[in-house]
Amino acid sequence: MTYRLPSLNTLRVFEAAARHxxxxxxxxxxxxxxxxxxQQVKKLEASLGVDLFRRLPHGLLLTVAGETYLPKITQVFEDLSEATESIAPEINGRKFTIGVCDRALAVLPPNWPLHDDTLKAHVRDSVRTTDVELVRTDAIDCLIRLGGGPYGELALETIPTPSDTRQHTGEHPPELHFICKPGLADCRQSRxxxxxxxxHVVSRS
Amino acid sequence: MTYRLPSLNTLRVFEAAARHxxxxxxxxxxxxxxxxxxQQVKKLEASLGVDLFRRLPHGLLLTVAGETYLPKITQVFEDLSEATESIAPEINGRKFTIGVCDRALAVLPPNWPLHDDTLKAHVRDSVRTTDVELVRTDAIDCLIRLGGGPYGELALETIPTPSDTRQHTGEHPPELHFICKPGLADCRQSRxxxxxxxxHVVSRS
DNA sequence: TCGGAGACCTAGATATTCTGAGTCTCATCG
DNA sequence: CGATGAGACTCAGAATATCTAGGTCTCCGA
Structure with a gap:
């Protein structure tokens, strides 16, 4: 079975870049x-042998090839996303219960995670906690902490906070950690x- | 834009494994x-939180989730492949002119590349040569050599020959090199x- | 004529993926 | 039965791919 398949990574990057x-x-x-x-866009263009963007002085434009490609790629991602969700039905459409620790809340907007309607669509409620065990026992779907770990089997996503160079000379810059079970790692809600x-992370003041 | 997207690499592996x-x-x-x-299949299963294969004593079977997933993934690959080919039209459907060097022919079946109907569908003709310049000037679409390089900008695919341990103690095992322009690197013909x-590579006798 | 924004480049750091060698289980064969 | 072979699995380390950091360039607007 021979397909012409550029790397998915480059396509995701292309899709986002073309959209914006x-x-x-x-x-x-x-x-x-x-x-x-x-780099990823360049790599994709090289592998296709076709330019996808026109780099103008003002900004970017899609080439004809790029215009043609974008909607098809978007469609492919939607199909793939749908197919993937169809086989993990217990997750589908469910709203997440989020755990957040106090230190994380300090770098997030007031009354996070309810500050934003888009996000609210994925959230059932949130609890103040710092206990990773709650993720393991499914009491919460994910946990957000400022630093910490390691978390063993659990999936971890790292979100750097805007580096405050005055304060953090020499010590670790603080990072937000998003922790969940591996099977939830790349579902819509988590993403x-x-x-x-x-x-929305902000520097501590 | 939030999609649920496992890595394409794991999906390609899944698709091939499920098919076979x-x-x-x-x-x-x-x-x-x-x-x-x-490893890749395991990684995919972990990221989905669902088993795709049942590992039986005799061999493999797909789980219900795997059965559901496979045709959708195959479809996604076909769409992606088609979309990709649609924007590189000059390549589409064209048959390749192949260059082959003598040493490479020695590890290939008699009258390669015409030994096989599937392959013949992608081949216009083949010439005996060892000259990489012909690829750069588009006189041929790709070149197959035994060893050699480096080839600068050109894309290279490496095909190991069955290792003949008696003969190659200490020296480099011989490898086939498939060389083409980057834009042709992952088109159907090349693949x-x-x-x-x-x-079909065989050990030199 | 600045200064800021944004694309690009390169070197080195980091992460992912693959290999190679070894283990295990089961099926087949003498 | 034990021996053999096929195929899935594991793990450490090697090979690749990808990302970051920091610097350059061009264009634009003040």
Whole structure:
């Protein structure tokens, strides 16, 4: 079975970049640096042998090939996402119960996670806790802490806080940790929460 | 935009393994070891939180989840492949002109590449040569050599020959090199040729 | 003529993936 | 029965791929 398949990673990056028409914005959505986006897009273009973006002085534009490709790729991701959710039905559509520790709340907006309607759609409620055991026993779906670990079998996503260079010379910069069971690691709910965290962490004042 | 997306790599492995109902056969189709297949499948199962295969004493079976997933994933790959080919139209359907060096022919079946109907569908003709310049100037689409390199900008795929341990104690084991322009690296034609090579290399006698 | 924004480049760090060698279980065969 | 072979699995380390950090460049607007 021979398919022409670019790497999924480069396609995800392309999709985000094309949607925003900005490598920088795409980078922040994906939680990587702009350089990484630039590299992945270049790699995709090289592997296809076709340019997907026109780099103009003002900003980006899609080429004809890019315009043609984008909707198809978006569709592929939607199909894939749907197929994947269809075989993990117990997760599908369920709202998450989130655990958050006090130190994490300190770097998040007031009354997080209810500050934002998009996020609220994925959240049943949230409890103040720092206890990883609650994740293991399914009492909560995920836990958000500032630093800590290791967490053994559990899946961990790391969200850097805006580095406050005045305060953190030499010590570890503080990071948010998103912890859940491996099977929940990349479901919609988790991704929505992590994306929201990335967009809203603030430096401690 | 939040999707539930397992890594494409694990999905390709799953698709091949499910189609063959054998990790070993899948491994050889993909050109990797059986251990790698086992690991990727395990990783996919962990990330989904669902088993896809039932490991029986006799062999493999798909679980219900696996049965449900397989056709959808196959479809996704086909769509992706088609979308990708649609934006690189100059390649689409064209038959390749292949360059082969004598030393490579020595480890290939008699009258390769015309030994096999599947492969013939992708081949216009083949010429005896060892000159990488012909790839750069588009005189040929790809070149197959035994060893050599480096090839600069060109894309390289490596096909190990069955290791003949009696003869190669200490020296490099001979390898087939498939060389083409980056834009042709993962098109159907190239993949078909490489897959065929992997299946048919023999040890020099 | 600055200064900021954003794309790009390169080197080195980090993470992922693959290999290679060894283990285990079961099925087949003498 | 024990020997043999096939195939899945595991683990450490090697090979790749990917990301970061820091610097350059160009364009734009003040």
């Amino acid at each position: 028409l900005s490598f920088k914005t795409a980078a922040s959505e994906l939680g990587v640096t702009a350089g990484a986006v630039s 929505a929460i992590v994306e929201d965290l990335r967009g | 109902l054998s990790f070993k056969t899948a491994a050889s189709e993909l050109g990797v070891t059986a251990g790698a297949v086992s 078909a040729i490489v897959e065929d090579l992997r299946g």
